[in-house]
Amino acid sequence: MAETGGLFGAEIRDEFQLSKELVHLNHGSFGSVPRSVYEARLERMKELEICPDDWFRYNFVLLVTKGSETVSKLIGSSSSENVVFVENATGGITAALRSLGLKMQSKAGLLVTGLSYEAIRHTAHKVCEIEGHFVLHTINLDPPYKDKFEVVQRYRDYLSSHSDVHVAIVDHITSPSTLLLPVKEIVSVCHEFGVAVIIDGAHAPGQVEINVEDINAEFYTGKSCSFFLYFIVNYVFGLKVISGT
Ligand SMILES: Cc1ncc(COP(=O)(O)O)c(C=O)c1O
Structure with a gap:
């Protein structure tokens, strides 16, 4: 090559x-x-x-x-067993949601953002409808922000007043608004509230350095149009989704 x-x-x-x-x-x-x-x-x-x-x-x-x-080295996963190929980014999110749904108490909140990719919002909506485990929430992430801490604060404020949220889907780079979100910090706040995170990293591989273990989300799904690779990393641990609390 x-x-x-x-x-x-x-x-x-x-x-x-x-x-x-x-x-x-x-x-x-x-x-x-x-x-x-x-x-x-x-x-x-x-x-x-x-x-x-x-x-x-x-x-x-x-x-x-x-x-x-190869992909696990590129995204900072210490084991290639955590990396699988999926058909596309939407398929990766669907797989993550459906596997979490199996461990979910009924009517758990599923949080997307007002900037989430349209197909992902439809997917989240459909999974809520079909599986019956989730109720859809939307957090407003419309700019402007002074700095990345304002975005993180919006998550803190939202989760403080919506304790039923169990899972959040967060974009790494939003489409088409092209904002690079502070995913590591958002994951950390979500975990404080016992919320599992699925990162939609559709546009991140090749544009920004990715270290999935540092980001620490339960799932990271990304794609690289240039190489037609799709992957999802799964290392779920004891959050609300598992404990059902
Ligand atoms: C942020 C984001 N998520 C998901 C997708 C869906 O990707 P795919 O067509 O591979 O399912 C896109 C498509 O461009 C996107 O921009």
Whole structure:
């Protein structure tokens, strides 16, 4: 694979096959993969066509294992066993919610934000409807803020007056408002109130350093359009969701 570490913008332009006739401004909704990734992908597809039986029985499993080891190093997870691939970011959130729902007392509050991605808000709403475990709450995170502590304070104020909230979905980088939220501090406040956190890190990999163990959320789901990787990290421990208090 070509060595491209640390380069951005024009310096890395030739590594992508994007048309030079256009100025591509939206790399969030759909991504183009670097040439080296594109070529590696073609190789894998060729291997599959040459011997599908071998591919699905053996090669695929080995590649997924290797992939989760690579991703876990990138996101600061000490074990690749905490990292799995999911179909997309929405699927990661759904999987997290449904697994938490199994441990949930009925009518537990599920907190999203006014800036949550539309599909995630719909997912949260649908999970509330289908599973019947959750009641949807929305915290107002509209700017302006003086500093990151104001955002954290909004969580403290909200959770102080809504003790039924058991789970919060928090964006790492909001879409399309593009705010970088202080997720580590928000997780810490949520944990003070016994609230489990699912971080929606859809836009974070590749844009900001991620250390999931430092952030300390129960789940972190992220995607990298450029590499078509989706992952979710799960290390649930004794919060309201488990204890049912
Ligand atoms: C913040 C955020 N969360 C979730 C998603 C959904 O991602 P996916 O289409 O991979 O499910 C997006 C899509 O851009 C997003 O911006």
